[in-house]
Structures are given as C-alpha cells and as structure tokens.
Amino acid sequence: QSVLTQPPSVSAAPGQKVTISCSGSSSNIGNNYVSWYQQLPGTAPKLLIYENNKRPSGIPDRFSGSKSGTSATLGITGLQTGDEADYYCGTWDYNLSAFWVFGGGTKLTVL
C-alpha cells in the first residue's frame, strides 16, 4: 500500500484525453516536487514529467503535469495506442526521515 494513491486503471479511446491522479499528503506531495514515469510493457520506466509540470526533451507536449495542494495530475491528450503503459508518480516523503515514494501505478488502456 503506497503513501501515494493512484487509480489502478484508466481508459479512453484514441484521440481522447485522460488524466491520472496522484494523491498524497503534506509530508510528500504537499511540500515536494512530483515526477511522473511511463513504463511500457516489458521495459524500464522512463521519465515523463519532472518538477510537477516540466517535460524532458523528447517528450511530446501531449503529456502535461500539474500539482495542487497534496495532489498531482498527469494529463495525456491525443491518446495513441502507443501510450498504453503503466504510469507512476513519485516524490520525496519526510516522515521522521527522508525517503522516496512511488504511487501504486495506473494502467492506461487505449481502447
């Protein structure tokens, strides 16, 4: 059971938009930057978003990130079948000591 809560799955049709939420608390998301990772089937995770809403070079602007209070959101527009993957949020948690936490992951299905 992760301290960051994500929906287990989301789905949408090609071309549509989807959002994936990541809910935490003041000890993690509320006071730290959030990053998002995409894990395509059988591959290692890849950075999608860092510092809440910034995209690394090479990541299309169809992917966006935002943060409000103790929650963060990943948005994907113009869905493509190639976007089918697991998505994870991550951030630091400061609760007696500092440690990194990942969300439980969200499986995106493009119908």
Added chain:
Amino acid sequence: QITLKESGPTLVKPTQTLTLTCTFSGFSLSTRGVGVGWIRQPPGKALEWLALVYWDDDKRYSPSLKSRLTITKDTSKNQVVLTMTNMDPVDTATYYCAHRRAPTGGDWFDPWGQGTLVTVSS
C-alpha cells in the same frame, strides 16, 4: 549520454545476501548534486524505491527495508553496489538502478537501467 546497467545473480536462495552492482557511464558520482538510486518491481506489481547514494556519500533508505539494505559507491569504478540481507521469496523482483538528477531544486530519476530480474527460491 548517461547509461546504467545492473548486474548480479539471477537466482538466490532464501536467507542469502543479494549483492547487485550498478555500472554507469556519462556522469561522475563525485559531481555535486548527483546520485544513484535503486528501485525494484515484483512481477506484475508497482515500483518500490529502495535506496539512494549521493555524491557526498550521504545515503537514504526505505524505512521498511533499512535494516536489510546497504548502498555504497565506488567513484573510481563508476559503480554503486546494493546489498540486501536475508532474502525471501517475496523479494523476487526486477531491480533497477537510476541516475538521480536535481539541478534546479526538485529531483527525479533519469535515466534508468534496463533492470535485472532476481528470483529468490530454494
């Protein structure tokens, strides 16, 4: 270009100690702000962060696994080693190492190694 690659045993017996090595290129672990972390993923399950070592040899561990983990760095060899004691079948997972970046206040893991599957079984 930054690359990382994990190496170590693919099979360990219960109660044994696991030693994994992350060999990297494209950056130096003596550069201020740099770090290398370990993350694992049991088959079909979520990512779980394990440990992180910084350029200044500061270390962070997962609270739930801290008593079993040790992370060390060898800057001259461009390697980071993770040891996990008292292995159990529930520790069966793909183990990843990743480069920690923090140039502008926040930090994140990028890129990741390809991962190595470790099975714990007698």
